[in-house]
Amino acid sequence: MSKIIVRGGRTLSGTVRVHGAKNSVLPILAATLLAEQGSSVIHDVPALDDVRNITQVLSALGVSAEERDGSVRLQAESLTSYEAPYELVRKMRASFLVMGPLLARLGKVKISLPGGCAIGTRPIDQHLKGFEAMGAEIGFGQGSIEATVSGKLRGARIYLDIASVGATENIMMAATTADGTTIIENAAKEPEIVDLANFLNAMGAKVRGAGTGVIRIEGVERLRGTEHQVIPDRVEAGTYMIAAAITGGDVYVEGAIRDHLGPVVAKLEEMGARVDCDENGIRVQAQKPLRAVDVKTLPYPGFPTDMQAQMMTLLLVADGTSIVTETVFENRFMHVDELIKMGAEIKVDGRTAIVTGGTKLSGASVCATDLRAGAALICAALVADGSSEIGGVHHIERGYMNIVNKLAVLGADIYRAPSPEEILMQSEQASLQPDVLLQQLEQRASAKADVVIRNIQPTLA
Ligand SMILES: CC(=O)N[C@H]1[C@@H](OP(=O)(O)OP(=O)(O)OC[C@H]2O[C@@H](n3ccc(=O)[nH]c3=O)[C@H](O)[C@@H]2O)O[C@H](CO)[C@@H](O)[C@@H]1O
Numbered sequence: 013m014s015k016i017i018v019r020g021g022r023t024l025s026g027t028v029r030v031h032g033a034k035n036s037v038l039p040i041l042a043a044t045l046l047a048e049q050g051s052s053v054i055h056d057v058p059a060l061d062d063v064r065n066i067t068q069v070l071s072a073l074g075v076s077a078e079e080r081d082g083s084v085r086l087q088a089e090s091l092t093s094y095e096a097p098y099e100l101v102r103k104m105r106a107s108f109l110v111m112g113p114l115l116a117r118l119g120k121v122k123i124s125l126p127g128g129c130a131i132g133t134r135p136i137d138q139h140l141k142g143f144e145a146m147g148a149e150i151g152f153g154q155g156s157i158e159a160t161v162s163g164k165l166r167g168a169r170i171y172l173d174i175a176s177v178g179a180t181e182n183i184m185m186a187a188t189t190a191d192g193t194t195i196i197e198n199a200a201k202e203p204e205i206v207d208l209a210n211f212l213n214a215m216g217a218k219v220r221g222a223g224t225g226v227i228r229i230e231g232v233e234r235l236r237g238t239e240h241q242v243i244p245d246r247v248e249a250g251t252y253m254i255a256a257a258i259t260g261g262d263v264y265v266e267g268a269i270r271d272h273l274g275p276v277v278a279k280l281e282e283m284g285a286r287v288d289c290d291e292n293g294i295r296v297q298a299q300k301p302l303r304a305v306d307v308k309t310l311p312y313p314g315f316p317t318d319m320q321a322q323m324m325t326l327l328l329v330a331d332g333t334s335i336v337t338e339t340v341f342e343n344r345f346m347h348v349d350e351l352i353k354m355g356a357e358i359k360v361d362g363r364t365a366i367v368t369g370g371t372k373l374s375g376a377s378v379c380a381t382d383l384r385a386g387a388a389l390i391c392a393a394l395v396a397d398g399s400s401e402i403g404g405v406h407h408i409e410r411g412y413m414n415i416v417n418k419l420a421v422l423g424a425d426i427y428r429a430p431s432p433e434e435i436l437m438q439s440e441q442a443s444l445q446p447d448v449l450l451q452q453l454e455q456r457a458s459a460k461a462d463v464v465i466r467n468i469q470p471t472l473a
């Protein structure tokens with residue numbers, strides 16, 4: 013298994029640029045299935061495992077995809093299958109987002125049940141309730157769902173019991189070419205919903221109200237391919253903001269949009285960090301001791317659950333005791349046990365965690381159980397005494413592109429140790445002995461960090 017090794021104690025400074033939002037790009041790639049004419053070009057697509065995975069799902073359905081310099085061109089004029097393969101869907105929940113577009117486009121879909129994951133059971137009842145209201149017949153068998161609709165989907169009024177991001181997106185996509193108007197009540201309001209709606213509208217759809225609790229979709233005859241720039245990743249941005257604050261650093265997060273990060277900015281300011289926002293990004297400086305604050309996760313515009321683990325880690329270095337409440341997922345405190353291995357004092361009671369600030373963290377061997385837990389462990393390792401070894405890197409690489417290089421550029425002492433399989437593969441490609449390659453990789457990792465730090469420091473004058 014690959015590992016991320018961090019030696020704590022470096023103060024981060026410099027500029028880091030965020031990539032396109034994972035949680036926007038996944039539904040947008042699924043939505044390209046709706047283009048009956050022309051191709052779609054999506055810009056600022058991050059090279060993430062999740063993106064590769066959904067692209068493979070699309071290919072299995074007959075979409076051709078071509079990547080160049082972070083832009084992906086997709087052609088979905090002639091789909092060849094209505095079946096999303098089990099082995100791909102099981103790897104990633106978001107691949108369930110092809111269900112709405114396939115129902116709209118082909119009137120038929122077979123897809124495996126996505127199942128739960130480390131952070132919760134994550135049912136899909138609200139997605140299915142929406143499709144049924146629009147006339148789909150849904151059957152279950154052998155771990156998969158088969159849905160059909162005779163003729164076209166019909167517009168319907170759908171009230172979501174939970175403002176689910178995925179259900180809002182799936183239903184919104186299905187409704188674009190339905191007969192009549194669909195109204196989604198208690199819709200999710202996340203920026204990624206707005207980004208998807210903008211993409212759909214550029215394809216010819218008529219979606220109004222995205223970003224509010226009521227979304228109205230008037231069905232149109234057909235959609236065509238278009239070009240779209242994905243919004244910057246607010247969770248990646250927030251993670252670097254926390255990394256800056258936890259090390260008492262000074263970091264400009266280029267591309268971060270203040271309006272998307274309201275609660276994270278507010279909490280950092282309440283803690284005593286200085287946050288300056290301009291139209292190109294957000295600068296975080298945290299040279300003074302930070303204060304404890306309470307945090308409760310909520311659907312947007314509340315504090316994002318995807319930032320809870322990182323924020324909890326920051327609270328470990330604050331003065332005083334903080335209370336963190338997770339209301340979105342029922343099991344999103346898996347990072348706590350790992351943080352405790354590093355010396356953290358945290359007590360969990362149901363959906364609440366009591367975090368004692370000011371405890372010294374020490375380097376340890378820990379494991380990321382999910383994507384944001386992994387980001388939180390990296391943040392903890394940045395301030396811990398000594399070295400930490402973080403496993404479960406594949407979780408982290410689902411959502412953070414080049415995280416090790418980006419942090420190294422900011423001054424972190426961080427290195428990604430490849431797994432034996434990766435070393436073998438790379439040494440074969442480079443025609444080198446595995447131990448020689450490993451030595452080269454290690455030398456390159458530290459040399460690169462030093463060079464780039466020297467270049468970047470003056471930009472923060
Ligand atoms: C790819 C993507 O965009 N992922 C994000 C998306 O996930 P995702 O779209 O899966 O999250 P949802 O908003 O659907 O889930 C929120 C809550 O609703 C529950 N629920 C959801 C659907 C349903 O049919 N029934 C039901 O009970 C879930 O179990 C969870 O407790 O939003 C989450 C909440 O902001 C984020 O953490 C994820 O990063």
Ligand SMILES: C=C(OP(=O)(O)O)C(=O)O
Binds near residue numbers: 035106
């Ligand atoms: C939970 C997350 O993603 P996903 O819904 O893809 O599992 C996340 O991005 O933190």
